[in-house]
Amino acid sequence: MAHHYSGPDFSFPHGDPRVDHCDLFAFPSPSGPSRSVLVIDVHPSFGINPPGPTTAEPFAPEAVYELKVDTNDDGVADVAFRVRVNDGAQSATLRRVQGGDAAGAGADGEILVEDAPVSTGSEAQVTESGQYRFFAGWRSDPFFFDAEGVLNDFQFTGQDFFADKDVCSFVLELPNDALGVTGGVALWHRTLVPDGDTNAGWVQADRGARPSQSVFFSPGDEKAVYLAGEPATDARFVDSFAHALEHVGEYSPEDAKRVAQTLLPDVLPYDPRQPAAYPHNGRALTDDVADHFLAVFTNRKVPDDGLGPHTDLLSEFPYLGPPHGSYGQ
Numbered sequence: 051m052a053h054h055y056s057g058p059d060f061s062f063p064h065g066d067p068r069v070d071h072c073d074l075f076a077f078p079s080p081s082g083p084s085r086s087v088l089v090i091d092v093h094p095s096f097g098i099n100p101p102g103p104t105t106a107e108p109f110a111p112e113a114v115y116e117l118k119v120d121t122n123d124d125g126v127a128d129v130a131f132r133v134r135v136n137d138g139a140q141s142a143t144l145r146r147v148q149g150g151d152a153a154g155a156g157a158d159g160e161i162l163v164e165d166a167p168v169s170t171g172s173e174a175q176v177t178e179s180g181q182y183r184f185f186a187g188w189r190s191d192p193f194f195f196d197a198e199g200v201l202n203d204f205q206f207t208g209q210d211f212f213a214d215k216d217v218c219s220f221v222l223e224l225p226n227d228a229l230g231v232t233g234g235v236a237l238w239h240r241t242l243v244p245d246g247d248t249n250a251g252w253v254q255a256d257r258g259a260r261p262s263q264s265v266f267f268s269p270g271d272e273k274a275v276y277l278a279g280e281p282a283t284d285a286r287f288v289d290s291f292a293h294a295l296e297h298v299g300e301y302s303p304e305d306a307k308r309v310a311q312t313l314l315p316d317v318l319p320y321d322p323r324q325p326a327a328y329p330h331n332g333r334a335l336t337d338d339v340a341d342h343f344l345a346v347f348t349n350r351k352v353p354d355d356g357l358g359p360h361t362d363l364l365s366e367f368p369y370l371g372p373p374h375g376s377y378g379q
Contacts (some may be wrong), residue, residue, distance in 0.1 A: 299349030
C-alpha cells in the first residue's frame with residue numbers, strides 16, 4: 051500500500067495521520083520541457099465510506115514537510131524544499147534551501163511561495179509566485195491497488211481499495227534548474243516533528259520514495275529505525291530486505307541480496323529530460339507501481355491485481371482529481 055499507514059502494524063507514524071507520507075511523484079510538466087511537477091501525498095483518509103478524514107486538520111502545523119534532492123548520488127541532500135502550514139491549516143508557505151543546510155533539519159529557507167491557501171473543498175486553489183506554481187489541500191488519492199486482496203494472502207478481489215479515498219497533497223511545478231542540476235537527481239520525502247523530549251530540534255517521523263518498501267520490508271522494531279533513517283545509510287537494511295525476499299518470493303539467498311541492493315537506497319531517480327516511467331525515471335500519476343512491487347516482492351509468483359489508474363485525474367495543474375468528500379472547517 052505505497053506508504054499509507056506506514057507506522058507499526060499499519061498504524062500512523064507517531065500516531066498522527068497528518069505526518070504519514072503516502073506517495074511521491076515526479077514527472078516533466080505538460081506545460082513544457084523546461085519544467086517539472088513534484089507531488090507529495092500525506093494524510094491518508096478513510097474516504098467516503100465511512101465519511102470524512104481521519105482528523106479535521108489536513109496538515110500538522112507543527113510539522114515540516116520536506117522534499118530532499120540529491121544531485122551527486124551520495125545519498126545526502128544538496129537541495130531541499132520545505133513546506134509548513136499555519137495554525138488552523140488555512141495557508142502554507144514553501145521554502146528552498148541548498149548546500150549544507152539542505153542536508154540538515156529545519157524550517158527556514160528562501161521563501162518561494164507564501165501564504166498559499168489550503169484547499170478543503172472540490173475547487174483547487176492554486177497559487178502562482180514567480181516561476182513556481184503551488185497547491186496544498188485535499189485531493190482524490192491517485193494510488194490504485196487491491197489492498198484487501200494482498201492482506202488476504204494475495205487473493206485479489208478485483209476492487210480498488212483507494213477508488214473512493216482522499217489524501218492531502220502538495221503539488222509543486224517548478225523550473226528544472228531549481229532542482230540544483232540540469233540532469234538526473236535522486237528524490238525522497240520526509241516529515242519532521244518537534245523533538246518532544248528536548249523541545250529543541252526535530253525528529254523524523256516518516257520518509258520514503260519507493261512505494262510500499264517501509265510497509266512490507268521493515269519488520270518489527272526495525273520499522274521505526276527505517277522511517278527515521280537516511281538514504282546515505284540504507285545499506286544497513288539490505289540483509290533484512292533480502293530475508294523478506296527469501297521468505298515471500300522464495301528467492302535464493304544470492305538473488306535475494308542482489309534484488310535487495312536494487313531497492314536501496316530508498317530514493318526516486320528522476321531526470322527531467324526523460325519521460326517519467328517508474329522505477330527507472332520518476333513516477334507518473336498513472337504508473338502501476340503496485341504491480342511492479344508485487345512482481346519484485348513475490349518473484350513474479352503473484353499475478354497483477356488487474357487494476358488501472360483512476361479516471362478522475364486532471365489534464366491541468368494540480369493534476370490530481372477533486373476529493374470525494376468535503377473537508378471545510
